[in-house]
Structure formats: C-alpha cells, structure tokens
Amino acid sequence: MTAISSSTAPNGLPIHRVQLDGTRAVTALVAFDAGARTERAEENGMAHFLEHLVFKGGEKYVTYRDVNETAENLGAQLNAYTSHDLVAFHITARAEKALEAIDLLTDFVGRPRLDGEELDRERGVVIQEIARSNDQPSTVAEHVIDRAAFGDHPLGRPVLGPEEHLRDTFTREAIVAFRQRQWAGSRGGAFVVGNLEHLPANGALDELFDRFPDLPAPPPYEPAPGFAPRTLVEERDSNQSHLRMMYRPAIDATDRRARAALAIYSTLLGGSMGSRLFDEIREQRGLAYSVYALSHAFSDVPILQLSAGLESGKAVEAYTRMREIVAELRTEGPTVEEVERARAYAAGARVLAFENTNAVARHAANQTIVFGEEVDPDAAIAALDAVTYDEVAEVARGIADELAIGVVGPHTVADFA
Known part of the structure; x- marks a missing residue:
C-alpha cells in the first residue's frame, strides 16, 4: 500500500505526501486550477505566459541564472506545463536534496518577481514558440479540432494564445491580476512524491509551501458548451x-x-x-x-x-x-x-x-x-x-x-x- 498523508498550509494550499518505496528520487509539484480554461477571451495565452515568467526569479533566487544554476547544483530537473485544466510547476531531485529543491521551487513560483524588463524579453520567446507551433501541421490540427468541437469557448482556444495578445495586450498589471484571481490555494495543491525519508517532520515543509499568497477562491469557470460539432x-x-x-x-x-x-x-x-x-x-x-x-x-x-x-x-x-x-x-x-x-x-x-x-x-x-x-x-x-x-x-x-x-x-x- 502507498503511504499517503495530507495537510493544509496556512494559506489554504493542500499538501499531499505520497511515499513510494524503492526509489531514490522525489518530485515536488505545485499546481493550480489556472489553465487556459480559466482565461477570459482577451486573456487567451496568459496562463502559459505567466508560467514562463515565474522562472525569471523570486525573492531568494533573484534571477533566472540563480534558478537554473541552483537546480543544476542540486542535480535536479525543473520544468512546468500549462494545459486547459491546470498550470503546474515541478522539480525532481535525489531524495537527499528534497528540502532544498522545494525551497527553490516555492521561492520563484510562490514569490515571483515578474520583472517588467524580463517580461518584455520573454514576449519574443513565446511569440517564437507560437510561430513554431504554427509551422507544425500536427500541432495546428490539434487547434483546429478544438475549435471544431468547442467553438469560441475557452476549451476551443489554443493554450499558447494568439501572437497579437503577446505583442499588444499582456501588461504586467494584467498578468499580476490574473495570478491574483486564479492562483488560490483552495483551488490548487502541492504534491511531494517519492522517497520522503529525508524530509523533516518539524513543519518546515508547510512553511515553504506557505510562501504562496493567501488568495480568495476564484470564480467558477465557464461550463462546457453543448456539443455542436463542425x-x-x-x-x-x-x-x-x-x-x-x-x-x-x-x-x-x-x-x-x-x-x-x-x-x-x-x-x-x-x-x-x-x-x-x-x-x-x-x-x-x-x-x-x-x-x-x-x-x-x-x-x-x-x-x-x-x-x-x-x-x-x-x-x-x-x-x-x-x-x-x-x-x-x-x-x-x-x-x-x-x-x-x-x-x-x-x-x-x-x-x-x-x-x-x-x-x-x-x-x-x-x-x-x-x-x-x-x-x-x-x-x-x-x-x-x-x-x-x-x-x-x-x-x-x-x-x-x-x-x-x-x-x-x-x-x-x-x-x-
């Protein structure tokens, strides 16, 4: 049987510990109900853009170099993903480095600087990502079928969003407002999975995950439309x-x-x-x-x-x-x-x-x-x-x-x- 325990950080973020026997690794993942489905029409692509931006640094690990070099010094693999359902950030490391890995993850994800200059630089990166996806017919086909099945509903829009949003409408203020609206602990979760024997039992884990702000629950997302396929x-x-x-x-x-x-x-x-x-x-x-x-x-x-x-x-x-x-x-x-x-x-x-x-x-x-x-x-x-x-x-x-x-x-x- 898998040993599982759960607690809740003071900010309302549930923390789930899943002990897996026979592994030397541990993964820490934090996710929120803040994927592309939760975007307003003018925000399409913002959830994914925000995913990129938090990697530019937090309070303790101030720059993207600090984030990247710290992960490498831990021998850890650091990544994130945005889907229609979720935005998630995760780090996988050897079990002995678990607390240090979680310290890194919760700093830049929970306390991101969202620097304006870095934001402007990252626009070009994501615009190139959009251009690359538009050059790949198999990816375009995924966008086409979503539109055919869901129309202009958020489930019918691409996670990356349109290029013009990146160029013209995504201000720092709008991005911070989206994060404040959607990244509520009550609609998210932290998951620590693998070899947990090196994690302390003194509350240090809850303290690290409490770096995320205490936010009110977001409004409900738009229900899926009736099926009107094209x-x-x-x-x-x-x-x-x-x-x-x-x-x-x-x-x-x-x-x-x-x-x-x-x-x-x-x-x-x-x-x-x-x-x-x-x-x-x-x-x-x-x-x-x-x-x-x-x-x-x-x-x-x-x-x-x-x-x-x-x-x-x-x-x-x-x-x-x-x-x-x-x-x-x-x-x-x-x-x-x-x-x-x-x-x-x-x-x-x-x-x-x-x-x-x-x-x-x-x-x-x-x-x-x-x-x-x-x-x-x-x-x-x-x-x-x-x-x-x-x-x-x-x-x-x-x-x-x-x-x-x-x-x-x-x-x-x-x-x-």
Missing part, C-alpha cells in the same frame, strides 16, 4: 494530411469508474498496436503511418479523439473507415478478448508510468484539483483493473455518430461531408 479544414499545399475526429462520449465525466471504462475503450479502439485502428488502418490497409485514439475528461465533459497522419490521397478513405469502426463497435460491441487485452494493456501502462515519481505527481494533481478525488496511485490502477466488459460495451454504445472533424492538408470541407 468540420473545419486548414488548407495547406502538402502531400501529407493530419486528420482529427472528436466524439463526445455519453458518460459522466465526474464518475471515476466511467472514465476508466472510457480509457479501456479508447485503448482497444486505438491505444495500442493490437487495437482496431492500428491493425486495420495501418497494418491491413496501409492508409496511415500514424493512427491512434485517446480519451480525456475535463472536469465536466469527456472527449474521445481519433487521429491520423497520412498521405493526403488516403485521408478520405481513412476517415471513412475510422468512422465505420466506431460505428461497428457501437452496434456490435467489442469482443470479450479485446476488452481483456485492452484492460491489461492500459493497467500495465499505468503501472509502468507510475515507476516515475513525476508521473505520479502529475496524475495526483489532475485527480484532486480537476475532479476532487483521492491522490492514491494504487486506486488509479485498481480502477482500470475493475472495469468490466459490460461497462466498456456501454461506453461503445454511447459514442453517437456525431463528431467534430479537423483536418490540415490539401482538402475542403466537402471532402468529409
């Missing part, structure tokens, strides 16, 4: 196309067991080399060099996405057959054997991922902040192991033949009518 094509003169298809499964996103059943379904559909999509679209028909399915659940809406990268001349045939495979699973159901294989594969993949302290910390942050559920990694594995055939078959029946379509390549909307 077909969107970004035409590019290319021999290669990137196809995305998004369904909205008929499950309750807040039901952990239903999410686990959806994960098994997406695995047998396109999550492994034994899946239906990989076997037929790639191996039997040779229609795509990359084809897969994945499921995701935001706090109030689940999605199922099918993706393919392929020669443009084969895109329509691949799309047609991929849609037929989903329909066949809806009407005929999966086989018992493929459900058993997919369940074993999905649970095994989760076990292997959880050998990494960072993966456990990231999963724990998503579970507790997005869904308000327990952080126990053993429970996540058990949830997959417990999925039944009937539950997966029910998910398959609930994938209606209504989908958003996003394509990048030499096509028109009429090709996918």
Whole structure:
C-alpha cells in the first residue's frame, strides 16, 4: 500500500505526501486550477505566459541564472506545463536534496518577481514558440479540432494564445491580476512524491509551501458548451494530411469508474498496436503511418479523439473507415478478448508510468484539483483493473455518430461531408 498523508498550509494550499518505496528520487509539484480554461477571451495565452515568467526569479533566487544554476547544483530537473485544466510547476531531485529543491521551487513560483524588463524579453520567446507551433501541421490540427468541437469557448482556444495578445495586450498589471484571481490555494495543491525519508517532520515543509499568497477562491469557470460539432479544414499545399475526429462520449465525466471504462475503450479502439485502428488502418490497409485514439475528461465533459497522419490521397478513405469502426463497435460491441487485452494493456501502462515519481505527481494533481478525488496511485490502477466488459460495451454504445472533424492538408470541407 502507498503511504499517503495530507495537510493544509496556512494559506489554504493542500499538501499531499505520497511515499513510494524503492526509489531514490522525489518530485515536488505545485499546481493550480489556472489553465487556459480559466482565461477570459482577451486573456487567451496568459496562463502559459505567466508560467514562463515565474522562472525569471523570486525573492531568494533573484534571477533566472540563480534558478537554473541552483537546480543544476542540486542535480535536479525543473520544468512546468500549462494545459486547459491546470498550470503546474515541478522539480525532481535525489531524495537527499528534497528540502532544498522545494525551497527553490516555492521561492520563484510562490514569490515571483515578474520583472517588467524580463517580461518584455520573454514576449519574443513565446511569440517564437507560437510561430513554431504554427509551422507544425500536427500541432495546428490539434487547434483546429478544438475549435471544431468547442467553438469560441475557452476549451476551443489554443493554450499558447494568439501572437497579437503577446505583442499588444499582456501588461504586467494584467498578468499580476490574473495570478491574483486564479492562483488560490483552495483551488490548487502541492504534491511531494517519492522517497520522503529525508524530509523533516518539524513543519518546515508547510512553511515553504506557505510562501504562496493567501488568495480568495476564484470564480467558477465557464461550463462546457453543448456539443455542436463542425468540420473545419486548414488548407495547406502538402502531400501529407493530419486528420482529427472528436466524439463526445455519453458518460459522466465526474464518475471515476466511467472514465476508466472510457480509457479501456479508447485503448482497444486505438491505444495500442493490437487495437482496431492500428491493425486495420495501418497494418491491413496501409492508409496511415500514424493512427491512434485517446480519451480525456475535463472536469465536466469527456472527449474521445481519433487521429491520423497520412498521405493526403488516403485521408478520405481513412476517415471513412475510422468512422465505420466506431460505428461497428457501437452496434456490435467489442469482443470479450479485446476488452481483456485492452484492460491489461492500459493497467500495465499505468503501472509502468507510475515507476516515475513525476508521473505520479502529475496524475495526483489532475485527480484532486480537476475532479476532487483521492491522490492514491494504487486506486488509479485498481480502477482500470475493475472495469468490466459490460461497462466498456456501454461506453461503445454511447459514442453517437456525431463528431467534430479537423483536418490540415490539401482538402475542403466537402471532402468529409
């Protein structure tokens, strides 16, 4: 059994300690319900830009050099990510350096300087990041399918935001205001995962995490819209196309067991080399060099996405057959054997991922902040192991033949009518 304990810092930030036996590493991760979903339209891209800016230094580690060199002197790996759901910062170090690593992380993330000159310099860096993503058709396809599925809702906007926001509207005052509005301890969490034997029991950990300001809870984010899917094509003169298809499964996103059943379904559909999509679209028909399915659940809406990268001349045939495979699973159901294989594969993949302290910390942050559920990694594995055939078959029946379509390549909307 995984040993887990929790406390709350004076600023309201929950602190979860997850002891993992057999590792020499520890990961400290701090996350907030302050991802792109929480942005107003004029703020799109601000959550990600703020993620960049805090690395420029805090009160104790004043400059970006202080932050970077301290992490290297600890032998630690330092990083962050912004999604629609969350913004998170994490450091992984050898267990003996855990308290020093947390001291570094909580200083520049909890007490960032947000220097105006550094802000202006970083604008250019993020603008280049946006330009790079726009040069990558597979990334553009992700943006297109989000717009096709969610329209102008925050879930339909790119996490990086538009270039003009970086150039024209992101002032230091606006960024500080966003942080003050969204980075509340009550809508966040700190997670310390791995070998915890070198952490003191004298309250030092809570004191470090109390460096984050005590802020009021943010307003609720905009609920996910009803499903009004569209077909969107970004035409590019290319021999290669990137196809995305998004369904909205008929499950309750807040039901952990239903999410686990959806994960098994997406695995047998396109999550492994034994899946239906990989076997037929790639191996039997040779229609795509990359084809897969994945499921995701935001706090109030689940999605199922099918993706393919392929020669443009084969895109329509691949799309047609991929849609037929989903329909066949809806009407005929999966086989018992493929459900058993997919369940074993999905649970095994989760076990292997959880050998990494960072993966456990990231999963724990998503579970507790997005869904308000327990952080126990053993429970996540058990949830997959417990999925039944009937539950997966029910998910398959609930994938209606209504989908958003996003394509990048030499096509028109009429090709996918």
